[in-house]
Amino acid sequence: MMPTDPSAKNEAIEIRDPASGATARVLPCLGFNCFSWRAPVGDTQPRELLWAEPGFESGDKRHSRSGIPLLFPFPGRIGGARFEFEGQTYELEPGDPHGNAIHGFAANRPWRVIDQQGDCVTAEFRHSQDAADAVGQWPSDYLLTASYQVAGGRLRFTLRAENVGDGPLPFGFGTHAYFRLPLAEVADPEATVVRAPVGEQWTLSEMLPTGETVSGKDSLLVEGAPLAGRGFDTVFTLSSQMAAGQPTGPLVTSLVDSGSGREVRQTFDESMTCCVVYTPDHREAICLEPYTCVPDPFALESRGVAAGLRVLAPGEVYETEITLEAVVA
Known part of the structure; x- marks a missing residue:
C-alpha cells in the first residue's frame, strides 16, 4: 500500500503489530524520525519507550532533541563547519554555539515515503533531491533507504546508503535515540542501570575530539551501574569484546530497571566504532548513540588519527541494522 506521501x-x-499491540510513530517530514515506540514489556500493556518533546509531531520542534534522529553523512560535529577531502575544501552550515556543523543533512529535512504496510514503513532520502540547497557541501551524491518495523517487543531499523554520484563518498552514520526514563511507572529514573560496551573515552575540546583517548574513564558503563545523577555528553570507543567474556559479535547497550526487571536493549553491528552517551538536562531520557565514526573525522584522519571515516566508491553500498527490544530481564 502506498498512500499519499505524508x-x-x-x-x-x-x-x-496487531498481535502484541506494539506501535511506532514516524515523522517523514522531519528526518524520518521515529519519535514514539510503544511496546509490551513482559506481560504489561504497551508502554512508551522513547522520549519526544511535547508537540514534536507538528514538525516545527528541534530535530535532534527527540525520538531517533538519523545522522548522515556525518554524526556529531565537524569543526568550524568545514573539512577537506581529496584536496578540496567543503563549507557547511554552522549548527552549534561554537560554529561547528552538526549531525549531517538527513535529520532535519523531509524524507519521501516509498512503501507502507501495516507493521512497517520505508522512506528514501537523496542528497541532490532532498537537500538540494546543500549539493555543493558534500563530495558526492547519495541515496538513503531506511525502514522501521514493529513486531512484539522489537523495533527493527534498517539503513541502506548508496553512492549514486560520480566521485568517492566519505561518510559516517549514527543514531541518536532518546530512551525514556524510568522504565517502570513508580521507579526512580536515577536508579536505571546503564550498560554499554565502551572502551576508551575521547578527550574533547569545545565538543570536538582532540585525538587523544583515556583508558578506563568510565568502566562502570561496561559492567552496568545506576545512572545516579551522573551527567554525560561523552564520546567513547566501542569494544567488540563485551563484558563478562562474551565473544566478538553484535554490540548491545541496555537500560534496566532493577525493581521490575524491565530492560530495553539496543543491538547493532560492528560497523559502529563509537558510542556517544548523552543525558539531557531534563533527565527524562538518556541517549546511547552508536556511530560508525568519531565526530570531526576529517580533521582527525588528516592528522593520522583513525576515526572510522568510511568511503564508498560510485555504486558501492553500506548497509546496517539496529534493533531495539523490550524484555523482562
Whole structure:
C-alpha cells in the first residue's frame, strides 16, 4: 500500500503489530524520525519507550532533541563547519554555539515515503533531491533507504546508503535515540542501570575530539551501574569484546530497571566504532548513540588519527541494522 506521501503534509505515520499491540510513530517530514515506540514489556500493556518533546509531531520542534534522529553523512560535529577531502575544501552550515556543523543533512529535512504496510514503513532520502540547497557541501551524491518495523517487543531499523554520484563518498552514520526514563511507572529514573560496551573515552575540546583517548574513564558503563545523577555528553570507543567474556559479535547497550526487571536493549553491528552517551538536562531520557565514526573525522584522519571515516566508491553500498527490544530481564 502506498498512500499519499505524508512528508508533504507534516503528517506522522503509525505502524502497528496487531498481535502484541506494539506501535511506532514516524515523522517523514522531519528526518524520518521515529519519535514514539510503544511496546509490551513482559506481560504489561504497551508502554512508551522513547522520549519526544511535547508537540514534536507538528514538525516545527528541534530535530535532534527527540525520538531517533538519523545522522548522515556525518554524526556529531565537524569543526568550524568545514573539512577537506581529496584536496578540496567543503563549507557547511554552522549548527552549534561554537560554529561547528552538526549531525549531517538527513535529520532535519523531509524524507519521501516509498512503501507502507501495516507493521512497517520505508522512506528514501537523496542528497541532490532532498537537500538540494546543500549539493555543493558534500563530495558526492547519495541515496538513503531506511525502514522501521514493529513486531512484539522489537523495533527493527534498517539503513541502506548508496553512492549514486560520480566521485568517492566519505561518510559516517549514527543514531541518536532518546530512551525514556524510568522504565517502570513508580521507579526512580536515577536508579536505571546503564550498560554499554565502551572502551576508551575521547578527550574533547569545545565538543570536538582532540585525538587523544583515556583508558578506563568510565568502566562502570561496561559492567552496568545506576545512572545516579551522573551527567554525560561523552564520546567513547566501542569494544567488540563485551563484558563478562562474551565473544566478538553484535554490540548491545541496555537500560534496566532493577525493581521490575524491565530492560530495553539496543543491538547493532560492528560497523559502529563509537558510542556517544548523552543525558539531557531534563533527565527524562538518556541517549546511547552508536556511530560508525568519531565526530570531526576529517580533521582527525588528516592528522593520522583513525576515526572510522568510511568511503564508498560510485555504486558501492553500506548497509546496517539496529534493533531495539523490550524484555523482562
